Structures are given as structure tokens and as C-alpha cells.
Amino acid sequence: MNLQVPVTAPLFKPGDMVRIPLVWPEQKGPCHIRTPAYIRGHSAQIICHFGAFPNPEELAFGKPAQLIHLYHVAVSLSDLWDDDAKQDASLLIEIYEHWLEKLSP
């Protein structure tokens, strides 16, 4: 397996609507996950594709890491928080492709 080349082309393009899955791998044992808890289960919009980077979940165990596509995604603040969240403001956050699910348009 050539770890330097992503297995697939990017699944998403700017403007696509996605969802961060509501899953908790950390409940199964020690791990290192870069997707914060508070955005899981929320929908987001792809803003840009950064390229592909070694999967930190594998690097955390000192393993050879597959390159995974990384995106900037926007999550609506009013979706995340109850108050003080301006309707048009959003959180920009970097998320790896295996933490994104396609939302049907």
C-alpha cells in the first residue's frame, strides 16, 4: 500500500452539505480523535479541500498512516449554541474525510 497517495479522489467539493457522524469511538478504548464532540451529529457545508494528510488516529499509535482528505467545513453557530449566536455566523473547522457523511440534497 502506498501511504503517500490517497486511495480515492476527494469525495466532496466546496458547497456540498455533509454531516459529522454521531459516533463515539473513544468509548471503545484509548484513541486520539481530532473531531471534537460538540460538532458530532451536526450538519456542515464544505468550504474547501486542503489536500490529504496522514491520519492522526493512526499516527497516535505510531503506525504508518494513510493519507486522508482534509476539509474546512462550516457549522452554523445557531445550530451549535442556544444564544448569542448570530444567525449568519458559523464555525470553520478542519475535518478529515472519514468524519464526514454526504447529506442528500
Added chain:
Amino acid sequence: MSKKYKNPIAAGHHDLGGSQDFDNAKVNLDDESIDFEDFGARVDALRLVLGAKKIMSVDELRRGVEAIPREEYFQTQYYERWLRSMIYILLEKGLIEAKDIA
């Protein structure tokens, strides 16, 4: 800003984004029990050496920090957690033994 958390949160205790438990916790710069420089600088230097020699990555450091049990996690300071993590990872790799840490 208050929690909305429509979703159940089963995150690790290190995953504090959105938590309000630590709001406005002030750091007392006059607290002499806090060593702001020497200890942290030495721990950081050790981590840099382990990284430069390809013995241990930052990602492994983070996994080790996140593996610290909740009670211990919140009783220790930032660089103490780093040091605990480095010991944990080096023990795991078999590069040191428990008897090496007096």
C-alpha cells in the same frame, strides 16, 4: 453562549470544547507553587528530542495525555500531563521499564 447539546455527549474528558465548567478560571501569576518556566521548558525539550529522533510523535503524545484517567487529568498541570504521557508511551514501546522511573 450556552450549551445546546441536542446530542448525547460521550466524549473523553479532555474534549472540553463547549464546556462551561472552566469559564473564567483565573490564573494567579503570584502563586509560587506554579513553576511557569523551568519544568515546562524541560518537558518540552525532552519531547522535542523524542520527536527529532523519531521515537515518539506529537500524535502519540496526545493519545497518552488523553489516556490519563479523569481524576488525575484534572489534578495535574499541562506539562505534568505531557511528562506522564511520555512515560506511558515509552513504557508501551518497551524503551523504558517501570524500575527506570524512581
